[in-house]
Amino acid sequence: MAGTHGDSTRSVKAVASQDVPGAAVAAPPVFASAYHLAADEDDTLDSYGRRSNPTWRQLESALAQLEGAAAALSFASGMAALTAALRVLAQPGHTLVVPADGYYQVRAYAREYLASRGVTVVEARCADMVDAAAHADVVLAETPSNPELDVVDLHRLALTCRSRGTVLVVDNTTATPFGQQPLSLGADLVVASATKALAGHSDVLAGYVAGSHPELMERVERERLHAGAILGAFEAWLVTRSLGSAGLRFDRQCQNAAAVALTLRSHPAVRSVRFPGLADDPSHEVAARQMRRFGGIVSFELADADAVHALVDRSALLVAATSFGGIHTSVDRRARWGDSVAAGFARMSMGIEDTDDLVSDLQQALGPA
Known part of the structure; x- marks a missing residue:
């Protein structure tokens, strides 16, 4: 879709509700902590508010379309999304590369939480990210970096990661999916704060993980279910409403x-x-x-x-x-x-x-x- 429509058209189409006669053009939020259960115990239906919500799904479908991903998962904030991905990917004994010149809270989390659990944390500036990736199990790149706006060569970085089986996660917050699409450049996962330009009105916190590897996305979804860092239905509706513009x-x-x-x-x-x-x-x-x-x-x-x-x-x-x-x-x-x-x-x-x-x-x- 990115190649056939402009960004404003992509935004509007991404949040369009189903074209069903009598249905609302703009879908309202669904507030629910519990749902009526099916007698056949089909676990694909909505059952509990920490597990799924129809308003999440509309937002996640839109985010996946914009990022060029097969799926997306919403979270309560950008940090909730990013840390969930890191907890899934960076296991004891692994080496994790994080940006030395990126968002400072990411470095703090890696040092204070992941390092104490047996993850070797390496901090690398944008210019050194490709070299650092040659000795890593997981790489988190932020490009352009916040706040110095250096840029990582994502194609080179992805080639290096792929050659040694390293998982590449790209924080796409500053660029947004309108500025770049890391998945098309070889990233395994995209993480971002939707609080910023996508929601865009300084009134809601939200984050997401997007990707096209089913196994990786299933693991991140399981982590969200267990940790409970979910996005509220009203907040999901606010972000969806904002995505259109x-x-x-x-x-x-x-x-x-x-x-x-x-x-x-x-x-x-x-x-x-x-x-x-x-x-x-x-x-x-x-x-x-x-x-x-x-x-x-x-x-x-x-x-x-x-x-x-x-x-x-x-x-x-x-x-x-x-x-x-x-x-x-x-x-x-x-x-x-x-x-x-x-x-x-x-x-x-x-x-x-x-x-x-x-x-x-x-x-x-x-x-x-």
Whole structure:
């Protein structure tokens, strides 16, 4: 479908309800913890709310379509999805590679939970991920990385993993399925936070795992059943409702990111800018080969923490907030969370404001060039 329809069309079709006369065009959420059981004890039917829900299935079907996967599983958050996959795949005695320059909570989980249970945890930056994979049982790659926006060559990484039977999991949160499709590049599983650009309104937490290997997906589903990190029916409905406009929103966010990256790069107060869409960005060559769009995030560095706070204070549009992918353009100074970056390093997540308005506001907030 990705080759025959645009992203907004894909979004709308993914969440379309069944074309049945008399049925609601937009399916309502189903709230249930228990269901009437069939007399023949057919366990394929809904039976208990921790195991299945019709609203989950609609969301999961849409996510699978967008990721180009055979199946998807929803979770209560992106971290719930990611940690469930890691618990299934990284067993005692295994070597797990995680991003050294990716989301800091992933490293914390690997160190504090998996390492104490006999998993050897190796942290590798994007540039070193392929080499590290040559000695691993499981590799988790995040590309573009959060917050520095480096890019992993997924084709090379997948070839290395496949040559030694290593399972490759790709965190597709920053790129979204509209920006890249890791499964088509050789990944075994995709994990992502749907909290970000897919839900897109800063009002719900959700995550998912997607893949096309039945055995792997069955193991992850079993882990979800046992651990209970399920997505509520209302939250699943909210994400599904938002998915219909996700392609449209992401298009504007990408457009804004490209314009903002150029604006930041030309201003003397800005020490550096990272955005894979810039032709001179260190990751541009690899990103251009594997990404359909370069995403809605720009990272940049100002003189210090005060300069970042002053930028937000002088702006009429920028919101100081962590997370990303919402309809409002937000700025997050990442050193406050413990990322190994300079004090003035900030991640800017584009909203859906008019591009000219956003650029004009940013220029006045930065001050005279």
